[in-house]
Amino acid sequence: MEESYEITIPNFTLGKEIGRGGMARVYLGEQLEPKRKVAIKIVTPQGNDPKILEDLQKEGDTVAQFSHPNIVTVFSCGVIESNYYLAMEILGGGDLAQKIEAGITELEAFNIMIDMAKALEHSHKRGTLHRDIKPENILFHEDGQAVLVDFGIAKAQNSVSEFTRVGAVVGTPHYMSPERALGKEIDERSDLYALGVVLYEMLMGKKVFEGGDTFAISYAHVHEPVPDLPEDKAKYQSLLNKLLAKNPDDRFQTSTQLISQLKKYVRRLKPVTDTTHSFAPLQDMTAAKKKTSPMPFIITGLVIVVAVLLGTWFMNQQNAIEINQTTLNSEQLLEMSNKLGAAEVFFKQQNINQAEALYLSVLTEFDCKNEDARNRIKILNRAKYDQIIAACD
Numbered sequence: 001m002e003e004s005y006e007i008t009i010p011n012f013t014l015g016k017e018i019g020r021g022g023m024a025r026v027y028l029g030e031q032l033e034p035k036r037k038v039a040i041k042i043v044t045p046q047g048n049d050p051k052i053l054e055d056l057q058k059e060g061d062t063v064a065q066f067s068h069p070n071i072v073t074v075f076s077c078g079v080i081e082s083n084y085y086l087a088m089e090i091l092g093g094g095d096l097a098q099k100i101e102a103g104i105t106e107l108e109a110f111n112i113m114i115d116m117a118k119a120l121e122h123s124h125k126r127g128t129l130h131r132d133i134k135p136e137n138i139l140f141h142e143d144g145q146a147v148l149v150d151f152g153i154a155k156a157q158n159s160v161s162e163f164t165r166v167g168a169v170v171g172t173p174h175y176m177s178p179e180r181a182l183g184k185e186i187d188e189r190s191d192l193y194a195l196g197v198v199l200y201e202m203l204m205g206k207k208v209f210e211g212g213d214t215f216a217i218s219y220a221h222v223h224e225p226v227p228d229l230p231e232d233k234a235k236y237q238s239l240l241n242k243l244l245a246k247n248p249d250d251r252f253q254t255s256t257q258l259i260s261q262l263k264k265y266v267r268r269l270k271p272v273t274d275t276t277h278s279f280a281p282l283q284d285m286t287a288a289k290k291k292t293s294p295m296p297f298i299i300t301g302l303v304i305v306v307a308v309l310l311g312t313w314f315m316n317q318q319n320a321i322e323i324n325q326t327t328l329n330s331e332q333l334l335e336m337s338n339k340l341g342a343a344e345v346f347f348k349q350q351n352i353n354q355a356e357a358l359y360l361s362v363l364t365e366f367d368c369k370n371e372d373a374r375n376r377i378k379i380l381n382r383a384k385y386d387q388i389i390a391a392c393d
């Protein structure tokens with residue numbers, strides 16, 4: 001029951017749909033002059049927002065000026081009938097999420113890292129951040145070469161940050177740098193952090209921080225230490241720690257620095273026959289079911305939530321317990337339930353400080369009688385529990 005797309009793009013014909021994202025569909029197509037096969041992405045913003053269309057157009061123009069083997073080649077872009085279209089080269093080798101699922105060698109992971117660092121070096125030198133580095137945005141040519149796509153939320157580096165512009169963050173929280181989660185100004189080091197998260201995923205086959213919701217994941221990026229790699233991968237720990245440092249000053253400062261470091265690893269890996277992973281050939285990747293990329297998370301007010309939470313936590317450390325006993329409205333109830341969810345995730349992961357901070361926040365700011373939070377705080381911090389009981393009952 002595939003609906004056909006009713007838009008006509010001058011100089012292009014649309015063929016079959018090959019993928020879908022949050023606001024976008026991607027089709028095979030043909031450019032008529034000069035004749036060539038292309039992939040055409042059509043984005044239909046909610047409410048046909050002219051500002052979003054204008055931003056997409058600017059971003060398409062920016063990417064079209066890039067000329068790099070590891071950045072998708074854009075042939076044409078524009079706005080037609082409130083839709084934005086982008087005609088680009090076809091990347092028929094699947095995406096990195098599929099590769100990770102199928103299994104990937106360490107050598108291959110490092111080669112992909114170099115390709116992506118080179119792509120970022122090119123765009124950063126031209127003042128553009130990617131801002132949405134994730135495995136779904138790393139596609140492959142059929143010969144296996146990695147290509148960075150979807151500068152869909154890229155912004156010129158000196159333009160207004162997406163926080164101040166719309167009061168929301170666009171992008172998945174799994175690859176979000178700490179400074180970004182906290183709503184601070186970001187620079188190229190934030191893209192390099194995201195690339196570090198991708199490296200962890202390639203090495204371990206799972207995300208560096210998981211959580212019940214966007215908040216819990218972002219909170220982990222801000223506070224959680226980088227997990228220890230298993231013994232057989234411990235040789236990559238220092239690299240990973242540097243990529244995922246909480247403070248951007250402790251990371252690689254430029255893609256160029258990262259590339260030279262990665263090359264050393266590749267040199268060491270090359271002569272070794274890697275038997276730790278089974279590598280699925282590319283045909284298997286392309287045959288694998290294509291997961292459509294999930295709609296980007298829109299994290300409204302995340303910055304405020306994290307800031308409020310941190311503030312509350314520090315105050316709780318310093319001051320005597322103060323309890324809010326007012327009746328909660330529905331928004332506050334929702335916020336409390338989000339905090340309880342995140343706290344439970346941290347508790348199960350034995351992230352005691354984070355769990356304690358969240359449970360205390362629930363008891364002091366929302367509901368000092370909340371049974372779940374009381375039971376946990378009783379285990380985590382008996383003194384605080386007694387204080388809360390005394391202040392509440």
Ligand SMILES: Nc1ncnc2c1ncn2[C@@H]1O[C@H](COP(=O)(O)OP(=O)(O)OP(=O)(O)O)[C@@H](O)[C@H]1O
Pocket residue numbers: 018019020021022023024025026039041072088089090091092094095136139149150152290291292293294295296
């Ligand atoms: N040039 C291309 N060649 C082949 N497939 C492509 C190409 N560009 C995108 N795709 C595929 O089309 C699908 C949707 O694209 P894309 O993820 O860019 O949409 P999106 O809405 O921007 O995604 P997101 O929700 O992550 O922002 C994906 O499966 C992607 O792999």
